Amino acid sequence: MATSxxxxxxTLCRVTGCVKLHLYFTKAVFFILGLIYSHSFVNxxxxxxxxxxxxxxxxxxxxxxxxxxxxxxxxxVICTFLIANIADAYxxxxxxxxxxxxxxxxGLLLWFLAxxxxxxxxxxxxxxxxxxxxxATVGKASQDPCLKAFLRDQLVEHKPNLNADKDQADEVxxxxxxxxxxxxxxxxxxxxxxxxxxxxxxxxxNQRMIAVISxxxxxxxxxxxxxxxxxxxxDKPTGIPLIVIYRVLKAAFVKRHxxxxxxxxxxxxxxxxxxxxxxxxxxxxxxxxxxxLETSKSLSAEEQEKNRRLFSxxxxxxxxxxxxxxxxxxxxxIHGLVxxxxxxxxxxxxxxxxxxxxxxxxxLFLLQGFVTVIVPYVHDILVSGWIKKLPMHxxxxxxxxxxxKHRVGLVRIAIGIACSxxxxxxxxxxxxxxxxxxxxxxxxxxxxxxxxxxxxQFFLIGLVEGLVADGLADFYNVHVDESLKHYxxxxxxxxxxxxxxxxxxLVLTLSGSWFHHxxxxxxxxxxxxxxxxxxxxxxxxYLLVMYAYAWKAQVNGSPDPEVST
Numbered sequence: 001m002a003t004s005x006x007x008x009x010x011t012l013c014r015v016t017g018c019v020k021l022h023l024y025f026t027k028a029v030f031f032i033l034g035l036i037y038s039h040s041f042v043n044x045x046x047x048x049x050x051x052x053x054x055x056x057x058x059x060x061x062x063x064x065x066x067x068x069x070x071x072x073x074x075x076x077v078i079c080t081f082l083i084a085n086i087a088d089a090y091x092x093x094x095x096x097x098x099x100x101x102x103x104x105x106x107g108l109l110l111w112f113l114a115x116x117x118x119x120x121x122x123x124x125x126x127x128x129x130x131x132x133x134x135x136a137t138v139g140k141a142s143q144d145p146c147l148k149a150f151l152r153d154q155l156v157e158h159k160p161n162l163n164a165d166k167d168q169a170d171e172v173x174x175x176x177x178x179x180x181x182x183x184x185x186x187x188x189x190x191x192x193x194x195x196x197x198x199x200x201x202x203x204x205x206n207q208r209m210i211a212v213i214s215x216x217x218x219x220x221x222x223x224x225x226x227x228x229x230x231x232x233x234x235d236k237p238t239g240i241p242l243i244v245i246y247r248v249l250k251a252a253f254v255k256r257h258x259x260x261x262x263x264x265x266x267x268x269x270x271x272x273x274x275x276x277x278x279x280x281x282x283x284x285x286x287x288x289x290x291x292x293l294e295t296s297k298s299l300s301a302e303e304q305e306k307n308r309r310l311f312s313x314x315x316x317x318x319x320x321x322x323x324x325x326x327x328x329x330x331x332x333x334i335h336g337l338v339x340x341x342x343x344x345x346x347x348x349x350x351x352x353x354x355x356x357x358x359x360x361x362x363x364l365f366l367l368q369g370f371v372t373v374i375v376p377y378v379h380d381i382l383v384s385g386w387i388k389k390l391p392m393h394x395x396x397x398x399x400x401x402x403x404x405k406h407r408v409g410l411v412r413i414a415i416g417i418a419c420s421x422x423x424x425x426x427x428x429x430x431x432x433x434x435x436x437x438x439x440x441x442x443x444x445x446x447x448x449x450x451x452x453x454x455x456x457q458f459f460l461i462g463l464v465e466g467l468v469a470d471g472l473a474d475f476y477n478v479h480v481d482e483s484l485k486h487y488x489x490x491x492x493x494x495x496x497x498x499x500x501x502x503x504x505x506l507v508l509t510l511s512g513s514w515f516h517h518x519x520x521x522x523x524x525x526x527x528x529x530x531x532x533x534x535x536x537x538x539x540x541x542y543l544l545v546m547y548a549y550a551w552k553a554q555v556n557g558s559p560d561p562e563v564s565t
Contacts, residue, residue: 024182028154031228032147033190035101038221039143040194042108042214045202047136048365050129051347058126062519063511066344070504072133073343077497079141080490085240087142092235093150097142101222104139107132108215115208139218144489152183153233188373195366202362241483244311248319251309252290260288267291268301269312277317279324279479287323291316318481322491325479327545328472329495331417334538335468336499337506338420338531341427342368342461344503345527348519349431349454356450364454368462375466379412409474410546416467417539423460424532430457431525438520 050072054065087096114128156179201213264273268291272278277288290311293301304310350361359367430453437449469492476488507515514523 024155024178026154026231028228028231028233029151029186031225031231032151032154033186034221035097035147035225036151036187036190037194037197038217039140039147040191041198041201041217042104042136043140044195044198044362044365044369045210046108046111046214047140048343049347049361050133051344052351052361053129054126055348056351058129060126061517062348062522063507063515066507066515067504068130068133069344070340070500070507072137073340074497074500074504075134076137076141077490077493077500079138080145080493083138083141084145084487084490085242087146088238089240090237092237093146093153094229094232094235096146097150098222098226100139100142100146101218101225103135105215105218105222107135107139108211108218110135112208112211112215115211144493145486148183148187148489149486150232150235151187152179153235155179155182155186156233192370192373195369199360199362199366202360238483242487244315245319245322247308248287248290248311248316251311252287252316254309255289255292255294256286258289258292258294260285261292266293267313268293268305268310269314272313277313277320279317279320281320281324284320284323287316287320290319318484321479321481322484325476325491327548328475329491331538331542331545332472332492332495333499333502334534335417335420335464336496337503338424338499338535339461339465339496340500340503341528341531342458345519345524346427346454346457346461349434349524350451352434352447352519353453354447354450356452359451359455361451364451364458367455368458368465371459371462372466372469375463376470379467379470409471409478412467413471413475414539414542414546416464416471417535417542419460419467420464421532421535421539423457423464424528424535426460427457428525428528428532430454431528435520435523435525 051065051069054060054068055062058065060068083096083100087093091099110128111132114125114132202210261267261275264270264275267277267288270291276285277291291313293310294304299307301310305312346364347361350364355361433453434449437447441448472492473488476492477485480488510527514526516522
């Protein structure tokens with residue numbers, strides 16, 4: 001009886017602690033949640049359907065519309081990097097968010113005017129649609145690097161003992177970064193509410209009304225966010241951390257003729273006392289020379305540092321940690337190639353099928369987003385519980401848990417890539433059935449195949465995105481310095497964005513053979529089969545890279561330097 005009571009109170013304490021951790025609220029958060037809600041609302045109501053607008057409103061052929069959407073998604077990655085650097089160097093996150101959101105709202109206003117006054121002029125509509133896509137791309141670009149970091153800063157408990165608490169959280173992994181956990185919680189709540197609202201609105205509104213509501217929601221959210229300035233903790237430009245990468249590379253290249261260090265004292269500010277700077281990959285070991293003291297020079301160490309010919313060991317290790325992720329990023333372009341189908345060909349397929357009253361295209365995107373959000377939660381619950389039950393060596397528990405989470409995250413990415421193969425195969429089978437019905441029955445109404453057939457592929461692509469994206473984020477945050485953590489999305493999305501440009505090039509190459517003016521005259525089934533084959537090869541390549549470069553990679557906080565490859 002006593003044991004049961006103890007278990008009950010123990011469970012109650014854990015639940016209470018979890019609620020207190022997540023339900024932390026400040027006045028500033030109220031103004032930010034409206035902006036997150038508006039981004040999610042507009043994305044599901046307008047942005048995800050650009051492919052439909054380009055074909056139905058702009059009267060573009062299938063290949064050209066696909067290339068336009070893929071190029072836009074690639075440009076989004078470039079804008080993300082630009083805005084993140086501008087915010088760090090000049091404006092700070094607040095001004096960057098206000099400017100980008102205002103451009104988003106202006107783009108939606110143009111789209112409303114195009115539907116309201118120039119609906120009969122296809123050339124005017126397509127020009128305004130392209131302009132809206134550019135402005136919306138700028139608006140979306142501040143969402144990940146700036147808005148997420150800004151929300152996280154507002155959720156930090158600003159107390160005198162904040163640094164002590166943070167140090168303690170770094171040493172005990174059972175106490176995660178509170179601000180990061182809270183940011184994920186509130187972000188997912190606001191995003192889910194925005195997506196559900198857009199689904200309800202799409203069911204009762206026409207295209208013109210959707211444009212009006214989307215503009216109103218975004219403009220109101222921008223105004224609300226701007227009015228909350230007095231409640232935000234001050235944010236100032238911190239400088240561009242990426243400039244250190246260029247300077248370290250330049251210094252190492254200039255000193256490439258020097259011999260490697262023979263003892264730890266040959267390095268500048270070598271607090272770690274190691275002879276080989278981590279991560280110790282042979283291919284990037286030449287970067288160690290950026291921290292190598294030039295004894296042949298008459299200049300002192302301080303003068304060499306002032307001339308940017310010498311950097312501390314910590315600076316060099318930060319650059320090496322980032323460059324050590326390049327092999328992992330090489331496996332992402334094919335993954336981006338698969339993700340590109342979700343915003344292009346999946347949408348066109350839904351338009352060619354009978355629209356089910358329940359599973360409309362907006363509901364399918366809602367399903368995809370829900371799966372993407374829920375997968376990381378399920379993973380964290382299962383993996384965290386499993387790791388805590390494992391017997392740990394006394395004194396090394398913290399590091400062992402980090403190492404296990406690191407490796408489980410790598411396996412999660414592999415499972416996500418494997419799911420992309422299944423997604424391509426399922427999509428191929430659905431498209432094959434649709435084309436067979438077109439050949440036998442034509443496209444007469446009602447078409448005997450509904451959008452319910454697309455549920456598996458939307459579910460699978462959401463599963464793929466949830467597994468790979470969150471796994472990459474965890475892998476990145478484990479290995480890079482704190483100053484570069486808010487660049488997680490730009491770096492990872494850049495590797496995936498290469499796949500979006502690759503998709504545009506592939507569609508252009510296959511235009512006229514597999515892709516024609518409409519979907520019914522194209523061979524999308526063959527394209528899905530090609531993606532499945534490429535994903536299978538990519539999975540083998542990723543497993544090789546994972547074992548050779550990432551599996552034994554140094555984990556922050558390791559008590560054993562020999563763990564690094």
